[in-house]
Amino acid sequence: MLTPALEHLVKGIVDHPEEVQVLSKSSQRGEVLEVHVHPEDLGRVIGRSGRTAQSLRSVITALADGRRVRVDVVDTDK
Template sequence: MSAPELAPALAHLVKGIVDHPEEVRVASRDSQRAEVLEVRVHPEDLGRVIGRGGRTAQSLRTVVGALAVGRRIRVDVIDTDDAHAAAPEAPVE
């Protein structure tokens, strides 16, 4: 299976472990080395998706790897708070 085909399955798994399933987004893109699935969740759910010591994220990667059958598919959990922090704030008057 390719990354776009695996995106709904990964989204289903992630929605089962978060408190805000309506905010789960899984996007696929190609990189030079592999296909990439980017997982974005509500900031309060980030810890749940990563898990203690990264165990949950690693488990998600293992499941996706098993479904990928010979394809290189990387799973990235994106911290959406970093995107907000990098954006410049509007000046306060």
């Protein structure tokens, strides 16, 4: 449920929505949602001083209903 919600939110922000991909991985500390976007859209998803990324994390944490979830924005340009 969280992966489609995060994908929908990110697609509304970026210029290349067809390249948005959210991968879900399990770790010892809970679920990790990795956001992959076009390199030109990375700044949009992170936002000034990380505000957009933090807002996305806040929404997903609220939707997680007490479960441990972490949202990582992955730099695919490396």
